[in-house]
Amino acid sequence: MRGVALSVEGMSKRFGGLKAVDSLNITIDEGQILGLIGPNGAGKTTTFNLITGYYQPDQGIINLFGKNIADLKPHEICKRGMTRTFQLAKPMYGMTIIENVVVGALNKKGSLKEAFARSEEVLEFLGLIQFKDVLADNLPIGYHKLLELAKCLATQPKMLLLDEVMSGLNHSEIDLILEKILAIRSQGVSIFLIEHVMEAVTTVSDKIVVLNYGEKISEGTPDQVMNDPKVIEAYLGDLSVG
Amino acid sequence: MSEKHLKVAGVLAILVFIALPLFVNSYIVHICILIYSFGYLSCAWNIIGGFAGQLSLGHALFFGIGAYTSTLMLIRLGISPWIGMLIGGLISAIIALPIGIIVFRYKLRGVFFAIATLCFAEIFRILVSQIRFTGGSEGLLIPIMESSWINFQFESKLPYYYIAYIMMLLMLLVCYAIKKAKLNYYLFSVKADEDAASAIGVDANKYKTIAYVVSAFFTSFNGTFFAQYYMFIEPETTCAIPTSIDILMRPIIGGLGTLFGPILGSFIMTPLSEVIRKVVGSGMSGVHLLVYGVFLIVICIWMPGGILPYIARSIKSK
Amino acid sequence: MPTNIIIEAFVGGLLTGGIYGVIALGLTLIFGILRVINFAHGEFLMIGMYISYFSCTYLGINPYLSLLIMIPVVFVLGVLCELFLIKPVLNAPEDIQILLTFGLVLVFQNLALLFWTSDLRNLSTPLAFKLITIWGISLRLTTVIAFLASLLLSLAFYLFIKKTDFGKAIRACSEEREGALFSGLKLNRIYCLTFGIGITLSAIPGALILPNYSVSPFIGLSFTLPCFIIIVLGGLGSAPGALLGGIIVGVAESFGGLLLPGSMQKLVTYILFIAVVCLKPSGLFGAKVRD
Numbered sequence: 130m131r132g133v134a135l136s137v138e139g140m141s142k143r144f145g146g147l148k149a150v151d152s153l154n155i156t157i158d159e160g161q162i163l164g165l166i167g168p169n170g171a172g173k174t175t176t177f178n179l180i181t182g183y184y185q186p187d188q189g190i191i192n193l194f195g196k197n198i199a200d201l202k203p204h205e206i207c208k209r210g211m212t213r214t215f216q217l218a219k220p221m222y223g224m225t226i227i228e229n230v231v232v233g234a235l236n237k238k239g240s241l242k243e244a245f246a247r248s249e250e251v252l253e254f255l256g257l258i259q260f261k262d263v264l265a266d267n268l269p270i271g272y273h274k275l276l277e278l279a280k281c282l283a284t285q286p287k288m289l290l291l292d293e294v295m296s297g298l299n300h301s302e303i304d305l306i307l308e309k310i311l312a313i314r315s316q317g318v319s320i321f322l323i324e325h326v327m328e329a330v331t332t333v334s335d336k337i338v339v340l341n342y343g344e345k346i347s348e349g350t351p352d353q354v355m356n357d358p359k360v361i362e363a364y365l366g367d368l369s370v371g
Numbered sequence: 372m373s374e375k376h377l378k379v380a381g382v383l384a385i386l387v388f389i390a391l392p393l394f395v396n397s398y399i400v401h402i403c404i405l406i407y408s409f410g411y412l413s414c415a416w417n418i419i420g421g422f423a424g425q426l427s428l429g430h431a432l433f434f435g436i437g438a439y440t441s442t443l444m445l446i447r448l449g450i451s452p453w454i455g456m457l458i459g460g461l462i463s464a465i466i467a468l469p470i471g472i473i474v475f476r477y478k479l480r481g482v483f484f485a486i487a488t489l490c491f492a493e494i495f496r497i498l499v500s501q502i503r504f505t506g507g508s509e510g511l512l513i514p515i516m517e518s519s520w521i522n523f524q525f526e527s528k529l530p531y532y533y534i535a536y537i538m539m540l541l542m543l544l545v546c547y548a549i550k551k552a553k554l555n556y557y558l559f560s561v562k563a564d565e566d567a568a569s570a571i572g573v574d575a576n577k578y579k580t581i582a583y584v585v586s587a588f589f590t591s592f593n594g595t596f597f598a599q600y601y602m603f604i605e606p607e608t609t610c611a612i613p614t615s616i617d618i619l620m621r622p623i624i625g626g627l628g629t630l631f632g633p634i635l636g637s638f639i640m641t642p643l644s645e646v647i648r649k650v651v652g653s654g655m656s657g658v659h660l661l662v663y664g665v666f667l668i669v670i671c672i673w674m675p676g677g678i679l680p681y682i683a684r685s686i687k688s689k
Numbered sequence: 690m691p692t693n694i695i696i697e698a699f700v701g702g703l704l705t706g707g708i709y710g711v712i713a714l715g716l717t718l719i720f721g722i723l724r725v726i727n728f729a730h731g732e733f734l735m736i737g738m739y740i741s742y743f744s745c746t747y748l749g750i751n752p753y754l755s756l757l758i759m760i761p762v763v764f765v766l767g768v769l770c771e772l773f774l775i776k777p778v779l780n781a782p783e784d785i786q787i788l789l790t791f792g793l794v795l796v797f798q799n800l801a802l803l804f805w806t807s808d809l810r811n812l813s814t815p816l817a818f819k820l821i822t823i824w825g826i827s828l829r830l831t832t833v834i835a836f837l838a839s840l841l842l843s844l845a846f847y848l849f850i851k852k853t854d855f856g857k858a859i860r861a862c863s864e865e866r867e868g869a870l871f872s873g874l875k876l877n878r879i880y881c882l883t884f885g886i887g888i889t890l891s892a893i894p895g896a897l898i899l900p901n902y903s904v905s906p907f908i909g910l911s912f913t914l915p916c917f918i919i920i921v922l923g924g925l926g927s928a929p930g931a932l933l934g935g936i937i938v939g940v941a942e943s944f945g946g947l948l949l950p951g952s953m954q955k956l957v958t959y960i961l962f963i964a965v966v967c968l969k970p971s972g973l974f975g976a977k978v979r980d
Contacts (some may be wrong), residue, residue: 181570207572215570221563232560236572241553284571426784428791473967481783482726483966486917490959497956616795623788661799667792672777675785 131158134319135180135211140189142179147246149175150343151247157288162310162320164334164351166327168363172343173323174216177290181213182206185251193288209237213290214277220265225250227261229276233283241294244283250283255309271302278309289313291322295329307333339363385540387487392532400528404600406641407535410595413621413633414542415589420619421583421628422546422555424562428485433463433587435610437594439499442511442604448588452523456595460588467587469475471580483598489612496610510605512530513598513629523599538596539634542589556580562628606654613660620663621670624670626679640666697826698943704828706939708894710932712912713919714846715891717931720920722862722883725775726783728790730796730891730916731909736906737763737892739801742810745899751814752899753834759896760889767888771881779880794909801906801975809903817900835897842893847928859883891916914958915942918953918965 137155141148150172157163165173178184180191182203191199198206206212212233221229227248234244234251252258255275260268268276274294281289291310295303303326310333314320324330330337331351339354341346341363347354354360386561392400412434419425440462442454456689474487500508516522525531549555557578560568565575608614621640626632640663646657695830716730737759746754770793778789819830850856862879891912902908915938923930938961945957 183566183569202574203566203569204572204574207570212572213570215564215567218567219564221559224559228556232556232568232573233571235553235556244553280567280571424784426787473963482728482787482917483921486914487786487963487966490914490962494956494959497953501950501953627784657802658798660795661803662790663796664795664799667795668774668790671781671785671789671792672774675781 131160131304133157133192134159134161134194135321136190136192137180138190140176140179140186140191142175142184142186148343150179150186153343153345154342155338155345157319157321159287159319160314160317162314162322162333162335164330164337165321165323165340166330166337166354167340167346170342171340171363173340174292176340177213177292177321177323177342181290194329207284207286209222210285210287211290212281212284212286212288214274214292214294216293216296218273218277220268220273220276222266223264225262225264226257226268226276226279229265230279233280247285248279248283250337251279254282254312255279256305266308271298274298274302274306275309278306286318288319288321289308291320291324293323293325295324295326303329327355388536392529397528397535400532401641402636402645404528404532404535405645406637407532408596409538409617409621409641410539410634410637411535411542412590412593412618413625413637414539415586415593415620416547417546417622417628417633418549418589419579419582419586421622421626422549422562422631423579424628425579425583426481426485426619427488427583427586427631428612428615428619429488429490430586430590430609431612431614432488432492432495433467433590434594434597434614434618435492435495435499435606436463436466437591438598438604438609439505439511439594440591441595442513442598443505446511446514451521452595452599453521456523458593459590459595464584464588467584468580471583472576475576475579475583489615491613492615496606499610506605508606510603510608513602513604515602523595524602527600531596534594538592543630543634546588550630554578554581573660601647616660616663620667622677624677626677629677629679632677632679636677639678693826694947697828698947699940700826700828701832702940702943703936703944704832704939706936707836707839707932708832708898708935709912709915709939710923710935711842711846712891712896713931713935714843714914714928715887715889716916717920717923717927718846718859718887718890719884722859723771723775723779723880725779726786726790727775727847728787728913729793729797729909731886731911731913732794733767733888734892734895734912735762735801735904735906735909736766736797737738738895738899738902738908739805739810741899742904743814745812745814750863752812752896755899756893756896759892763892764889767885768881770888771884775884776877776880786866798906798909805906807905807907809905811903812899814900829901831898831900835894838897839894842890843928843932847892849915855879855882911955911958914962918958920966955975 133156135155135157137153140150140153142150149215153176155163165176167173175184179186182198182201182205186199189199190197193206193209193211196209198209198211201209221232227245230248230251231241231244234247237247249258249261252261255278257272257275257279260272265276277293278294295306298306307329310320310322322330322334334351335352336349337351338345339357339360347357347360349357388403392405412430416427416430419427437456437459440459441452444450444455445452446460470488470491474484496555499505505511513524516524518524518526520530556575557568560571560573561575561578569575594609597609621636622633623636624632624640626634643662647662651658670677695915712734719725719727723769740759740762741752741755744750744758745752774789774793815830816831820827821830821833822828850860858879862876865969914934918938919931919934921934923932923934938958941961942954946954947962949956
């Protein structure tokens with residue numbers, strides 16, 4: 130019986146008059162990959178921000194591996210084993226690729242030397258080792274997302290949140306990232322990902338949750354969700370507004 | 372120029388500056404003392420302003436604390452300014468700690484941090500100029516004592532020259548050590564993107580506060596030096612806004628966040644400041660501040676990050 | 690302390706606060722649209738006041754008439770500054786914007802010092818001494834006029850933003866920069882004019898309080914600082930928020946003036962800034978988390 134990695138119950142958040150997220154319930158089992166999809170403005174990134182401590186939920190319980198994290202700060206949540214990427218993240222310019230990753234590796238105790246060693250392993254794993262001493266300013270843009278992933282992996286997370294990590298990538302780049310995501314999962318990491326690239330998310334997710342206007346409107350296997358009329362309507366509605 | 376050439380040049384420069392006072396007149400020695408002093412202050416400010424990327428507009432607070440602590444301890448308790456210097460540093464650190472905790476905890480970033488530091492410095496200045504214990508707005512005179520190391524007073528400029536020089540080199544070493552330590556990685560990530568840094572486990576507030584406290588501690592030392600060199604301190608010259616401006620101008624122009632940028636900034640701006648003062652005379656105060664303003668604007672538009680990174684970039688692209 | 694002094698201080702603070710509110714409106718306009726931290730805001734006010742002062746002194750007109758000269762001059766100055774100094778750093782990191790506008794502060798302050806010396810300038814006009822009594826409280830006529838004018842200005846500003854085409858264009862810019870680009874709005878022109886308008890809006894109250902205010906090159910910060918406080922208190926882009934925030938600051942400073950000796954009065958503003966900015970942690974643009 131797999132344990133529960135992340136459990137969110139009744140989470141709600143208002144911004145002024147707008148209810149961004151409404152009584153959300155999400156469960157991610159250990160070693161599971163959960164996809165989060167929904168039209169623009171559905172509240173997906175807000176959900177991430179609430180779970181990872183950037184916003185405080187108005188109501189709700191958020192448990193990571195059974196322990197409450199609802200009032201923890203982002204860096205404390207990282208210490209508990211959960212980390213995330215950002216949609217618009219940039220690398221740390223002025224530092225080399227490995228130095229970028231070292232910042233994440235320092236999340237665990239140990240000397241700087243140990244952090245560098247761990248970072249090298251992560252770069253190997255993600256196929257970035259050839260860029261080790263390259264300045265982040267000179268990293269080809271197709272590798273930026275992989276670098277983001279590397280920084281997160283260096284923190285040795287047990288729960289990884291990916292926010293549109295495939296946006297702007299071409300087919301082969303997407304395939305590469307999908308491969309890495311599956312490899313990460315096979316090491317026991319649970320993954321929660323927001324994605325707009327439908328093909329990718331349906332390929333890699335065990336389960337998908339669909340959000341619209343801050344509410345969960347569907348949940349199930351990729352097949353179930355893709356054929357759910359409520360989901361189709363939500364996306365078509367979004368398309369017609371343009 | 373290869374790295375080896377730079378290192379040789381660096382060693383030569385160090386030796387030249389050690390021998391310098393024996394060959395030049397007293398006025399040049401004075402200018403050098405100012406250059407080293409401001410070089411020291413620039414490096415210290417750079418820890419919070421450059422490494423951590425938080426612009427402090429109120430460093431005069433710590434400079435003033437250093438100057439007033441050692442002077443008051445000398446005048447009222449007869450304690451050597453060296454000890455006063457250390458105590459001043461500790462007081463500065465102790466005051467910087469809650470300030471840092473408050474402002475960073477409440478997410479004061481950017482302009483609000485900058486203005487808050489200005490407010491704290493001004494509050495200090497107003498209080499100091501109102502209280503008789505600190506000499507009020509007339510300031511305090513450092514009593515003339517026998518020329519000695521314990522008294523931190525010398526008749527000749529030479530000992531001051533070497534003290535300022537060594538302080539500058541030591542501060543460079545401190546900055547170098549920080550650049551090689553874990554702290555630098557944390558600060559760099561926070562400066563680049565605080566939210567992303569938090570997501571990978573960096574306690575941004577903690578490290579910003581550490582940088583602020585360290586910067587305050589070292590800035591304070593130079594306040595004592597200033598007191599002992601000029602033998603007179605008053606709020607207008609030690610805790611006022613122009614002092615804060617003098618401190619931050621050099622690292623910004625020389626190269627924010629770099630190791631040698633602040634020193635370069637001091638070597639450029641300090642003589643320039645002095646020349647302006649000589650040319651314009653004391654009749655028109657504020658001309659050097661005007662020049663500072665123009666420099667700031669020019670740097671921000673054409674060479675953001677300072678002169679040193681600009682030169683480095685130009686060399687690389689050739 | 691006698692009650693009527695307290696009441697006078699309170700009402701005086703209210704009036705000053707309304708005036709502060711309008712000044713802050715100009716700043717919030719610039720913040721909201723250009724997303725630029727304008728440290729030098731108070732300096733434009735200072736320049737406006739000098740222009741008014743010299744107009745009054747050399748042309749013999751009253752401060753209200755001097756607006757006819759001051760407004761176009763300050764507007765043009767604002768536009769020129771935006772075009773040549775602000776535009777290059779519109780998309781630069783916040784640090785650079787702070788440093789640039791800080792450099793502008795130094796330039797304006799010290800140019801003013803060079804041209805006009807640090808002598809305090811007081812407009813000698815009989816207006817300065819006229820008092821009017823409302824409900825038993827005696828208030829300076831000029832302050833009351835300035836307050837009423839500020840209310841009018843706020844109203845005009847509100848109508849301008851909500852009802853005119855240009856106002857709508859400005860709002861579109863603040864809400865959706867990329868969308869505005871697509872719909873063909875000339876962003877640069879809007880930024881330029883908005884900066885000019887914001888500066889001018891803030892400078893007008895300066896002329897209005899001239900009769901009772903001593904002008905020197907260093908008064909800029911005394912306005913910039915309260916403006917920043919007000920924006921944090923009242924929220925970005927909110928006209929009623931700016932007025933309310935202005936009143937809080939005005940009343941606080943007024944009571945500070947009552948309780949503290951002259952040289953310590955600024956302490957109130959400084960402490961207020963620190964307190965406000967710590968207690969209202971949402972800062973300028975809300976929680977700085979990207980979406």
